[in-house]
Amino acid sequence: MSLFWRIFVLNAAVLIAATVLLLVGPVTVSTPVVLTEAMILSAGLVAMLVANAILLRVGLAPLHRLTRAMTTIDLLRPEPRPEVAGHAGIADLFTAFNTMLDRLETERATSNARALSAQESERHRIAQELHDEVGQTLTAVLLELKRVGDQVPEPLRADVRQVQEITRGSLDEIRRIARRLRPGVLEELGLVSALKALASEVSAHAGFAVRRTFDPALPDIGHDGELVLYRVAQEGLTNVARHASAHNVDVTVRAAHDGGIDLLIRDDGVGVNGAAEGAGIRGMRERALLVGAKLTLRTVQEGGTELSLSVPPLGSRP
Structure with missing residues (x-):
């Protein structure tokens, strides 16, 4: 039975029960309506509404659970999946939601795999360029500084050595970054x-x-x-x-x-x-x-x- 017909049958059952009680019960309606009759009809209406609300609450409770799962679930941690509950249309909603999660998880994994593969390739390229281009340039600078340091006057050699150490430190840092980018x-x-x-x-x-x-x-x-x-x-x-x-x-x-x-x-x-x-x-x-x-x-x-x-x-x- 679909969700529409379930709700219709619940409401119809409540209305039929109320009608039967009016037909077979001792209650009659006068013209004008007296206070006692109004109170009895009001009490019957309240009882009918309460019964209808309780029945709908019980019938639609799985939907509230599904709504809560849809608003709180983390797609990076989709477990545990909501358990399929209810009848007919409600159970179909649970099944469709879990199927959608499976499809999203598969599509996300495929997309992430492509993105991370591209990221690793880019890391590899950057690491290679750092090692081959920047690293070799700094190595050439170090050799040139050593040659210059052997020729400059003694008062300037300490400054040249300091520049050498700074350049060597930069070269070591670039090599460390390259190793982290491409292990x-x-x-x-x-x-x-x-x-x-x-x-x-x-x-x-x-x-x-x-x-x-x-x-x-x-x-x-x-x-x-x-x-x-x-x-x-x-x-x-x-x-x-x-x-x-x-x-x-x-x-x-x-x-x-x-x-x-x-x-x-x-x-x-x-x-x-x-x-x-x-x-x-x-x-x-x-x-x-x-x-x-x-x-x-x-x-x-x-x-x-x-x-x-x-x-x-x-x-x-x-």
Whole structure:
């Protein structure tokens, strides 16, 4: 039975019941209407309206639940889906809404995959240009400064050496940026070596200690899975350096029971404290969805923040 006919039948049932009561009951209507009759009819009308409201509330309750789910659901975290409830038209609405979420999730994952693939290609290009163009130019400048420093008078050599150190520092910074844009060590030496290098680099620049715990044997999660895990670790450690005011960070990478890999980053900083998610965290969630990974972020009881990422094995990805 459709929603229209369900509401019609409910209202018709209430009106028929009221009519039957008037026909078979002792109540009659005089002309003019006396006070007792008016009170009885008013009470009957109120009872009819209350009964109608209760029946409609019960019949349309699933719609209120669906409306609440539609206004509160986060497309980056669409689980759990609203359970199909009600009859006929209402159940069809639940099914259509869940189907729409499935389609949106698939289309978003496809779109994000293309966007992030283009982003990685652009990172690769910029890193290559920084290394080949800017890096080689600064290297040539260093060699020229060394040649000039050997020829200038002694009073000026200290100034030339200072310029050399500034240029060398700039060259090191450009190389560091290029490595962050394109983690060549991930392709050349693997995930564990890339994460170790990342942790050491962030620790040296941010000033906090990083304790690393890696399983000796990790399952193969494919290039996309490793790249997502590396980028999430990179963004997570960057967030700790920027916002956490932490002194110690634990980075744990271990094999999961389902054949995937779990990443855990925990610091002793100030915690999330109800702060709204920024572009960095939403970017991590979008990356996680590309490989069907689950990302959670919470403030731990002892203080600090815990970021966890569970990357599923290749065979169970969407």
